[in-house]
Amino acid sequence: MTVTEPSTHDHPDFLQHHWDTPKQQFEAGKLGMWLFLATEVLLFGGLFVLYAVWRGNHPEMFKFGSQFLDTKLGAINTAVLILSSLTMAAAVTMAQRNKRGALMILLSLTLAGALTFLVIKYFEYSHKFHEGYYPGMKFYEPPGSGSLSWDNDPTPMVHGAAAAHATEAPSPLVAANFVMPDAEPTTIAPPVVAPAGVSQEALDALYDDIVAEHHDDHPVHPLQDPNRPDNAHMFFNIYFLMTGLHGIHVSAGVIMLTWLLVGASSIPDRWPQITRFFLLKRSFGADWFTPVDLGGLYWHIVDLIWIFLFPLFYLI
Amino acid sequence: MTDNEQHGVGHIVPISILAATGGGLLVLTVITVFAAGFDFGPANVWIALSIAAVKASLVVLLFMHLLWDRPFNGVVFVASIAFLAIFIGFAMTDTFEYRPDIDTGNAVQVQQKLDAIEP
């Protein structure tokens, strides 16, 4: 059994009191981060289960829905994340080599990649909402119908005193345009019903305008598409849920990268009494770069999840 | 450049390896987009997932350092994938068992029409 002296050697300032050596502390941090990444895998995993079950039961829904996603933008986003992963990994190497200037440049590039991803995502989402591709029952309301309601209880259950309130009918547009799949093969989905006060011609003209602005490769709006499967809205449910959760993680990554940039700069050296509230008693260097390494691991997982999301939604 | 571990606590990955990995990932992205242009029927999903798995392996082993790291970190990650696979696998057994009973609605005709438009 090894006998070690009580700590008379210099205890570096970043070494917490319950650790013996910096290496022990660093490796513990790594293990802790990998365990956290395992939780992220399982958090997203639930949504992958959602995807798998729905795709297994209704593959036509996905084949139909992926036409409405812009493959070009998706591929650009994939390249952006891959490059930002590269700059992140390079940043870790620079931190280990004590190259503080290069570290800051690479972290800035990674942050730029993250922000680019979010900007592209913003354009994708706003385009979808403009065209009426919403998740849920709102999908069945033609764009411009003026309905901002999310109240989607088509067959509400009676509960106690709410029984009187419970007899509200579903919105007529939803009732007209959402067809519950039933056992018998029905006819192809009927053309979309115009909202009250709008003529069918005006609605068609509206759709023509929308189609003319299209960036995706589908010539017809889904609500007008006779090939629309009965559960078409589910595709957008799953799409928005998964890319939305991923986008939230990218946004958290932006905050994390900003924090790393502060840590890489000289700010912690100049104002440690403020930065220590953000767990940055000193700036990064070759002896202590753990947050860069662990932050990098988080960023790679974000990239990794997108590597799966891209083909699953945009390509197949 | 040598990997100087005198002061550091971890293995340092050379920039050349990182750049090669990044390049490989971009190439694989191009390949997967290219492959999506062809229809292999039900194999579409598996081909896309396989390419994605290769990309993921590159990210995990090289960018995330797992190749040079303590093996238990890899065990943790693989375990999370394994439990996810169990979740998906068991939840999908009903898909296979109930396939004859699925309320298809218009799905059959839609599938035929889509296959006609976009083979």
Place this chain on the structure above:
Amino acid sequence: MTTIDTSKPIPDPAGPAEDNYLTHSSGIMSWLGTLDHKRIGVMYLVSILSAFFVAGMFALLIRTELMMPGEDFLTQDQYNIMFTLHGAIMVFLVIIPSVPASLGNFVLPIMLGAKDVAFPRLNLMSYYLWVIGAIFAVSSIFLGGVDTGWTLYVPYSTRTDAAMGGIIPVATAVFILGFSSIFTGLNFIVTIHRLRPPGMTWFKMPLFLWSIYATGILQVMATPVIGITVVLLMIERTFGLGIFDPSLGGDPVLFQHFFWFYSHPAVYIMILPAMGIVSELIAVHSHRHIFGYRFIAFSSVAIAIFSFLVWGHHMFLSAQSPLINVVFSAITFSVAIPSAVKVFNWLATLYKGSISLNTPMLYGLSFIFMFGIGGLTGLHLGTLATDIHLHDTYFVVAHFHYVMMGSALIGMLGGLHHWWPKMTGRMYTEFWGRIACGLIFVGFNVTFFTQFVLGSLGMPRRYQDYTGPGWSETTTALYHKYHFVSTMGSYIMALGFFITAAYLIHSLFRGRKAPANPWGGRSLEWQCSSPPPHDNFSSAPHVGDCYDFSVLEWDEQEQGYHWRTDLKHEPGEA
């Protein structure tokens, strides 16, 4: 820092009792902002026991309502709120964190001879997440109430005009509490990997640490799924997307898969630490080396892994396919095996031991008895043919109370009594400890064994009443007999708990000062003073076989155990 310094003389384990972790610093901020795992453990303990009290009161209200047929003092809606919150608070606020967060936090680093857990700040954050989760959970009572049952099944829970409005607060509470649990498990896994002292290999760890480790695996791997489940629930309820609601095109059975994928491993999160405690209790209080150390250690990990494969046994009647029903049933049978391995090893440990029937041991023995019943009745429920009749009856209620309360909670009480002298530096009155344990044991069995009979006679669960239209007079009279007896049992049990609270609190002020090693344990926590100093050890502890009790002898003067004076420590030998 722990070292095995064999050149120094044997340290005095009784040590100075002054300047311990309780007196180290004072003031409310020194507690609320502490990074000391012992103080965090104590704060958790107080909080968890408070939540136990609240949910326990709900249980007494439920039992009192059911004692007589007819609507007594709770309306149907109020009754539904009662059992929902009783379940949600007990599961998420009490039993899941009970052993790991309170006793585990206190004991784990000391058992490793370490100064703290791997991530002390994360530890404190886990505690505050628990507090915030508790606030959300309790606020749901005032924000509309929850009446879905703790299982939150859809589509009832997602219909805004059906279930009550307190669902979003409860779902938020579950999400936050999930992260509290994840971070605790993460912390413990890293601590056990990286902070073991030299000489303590994996197979020299106390078995309590093996069980905490296995629990950590479950907390990290399973809990995120309940996180995404409640997020989807909240989104579905708010936006009506149609993920789970069939009238909107969704799949309600999918919710059950999501929910039980976590909630089944969750019950093993509840039981594994308690089993680890029982391993310690049985070995120490029968002064005998644990029998089958490796079997018990491996069985903990086996239970953790197998628990991910059986969640569908909660869904036998959900119309999932017969194939998967058979698969889940078969694997459920096999997950009973490692648990049985533990029980037989404990019994073998008791055999020819020098058994001290003090309070911790009584709890340990109660555990073995009640876990036997709880575990075996799980097989009734895991068998497809019988489950058809027993599902959603009182049989299920009895089964899970036997394992969650009769086993997990009893194990926690046993651990609390076992480590009470260490944590507080005081001995409680042994006489009242035994009385209370007896009352709890008798009360519990009266309460819940009758419920097995009730369930097999067909009484459904979550029913506020068992009389009225549709109920025959004979059925009502029959069920009434058992409900009445069950409620009487619950009052006896409540008395036992109140007595426990009384003598434990009394011991804080008037209890005899505790020696370092009152029970004769060999694991490292018995080598520091009671209570421990701020840094856990005033001198380096000795790592050796933590179940070899032959090196200890009773000291009449200090009323505790210490190293035999006739033994010398050879260099290289612990």
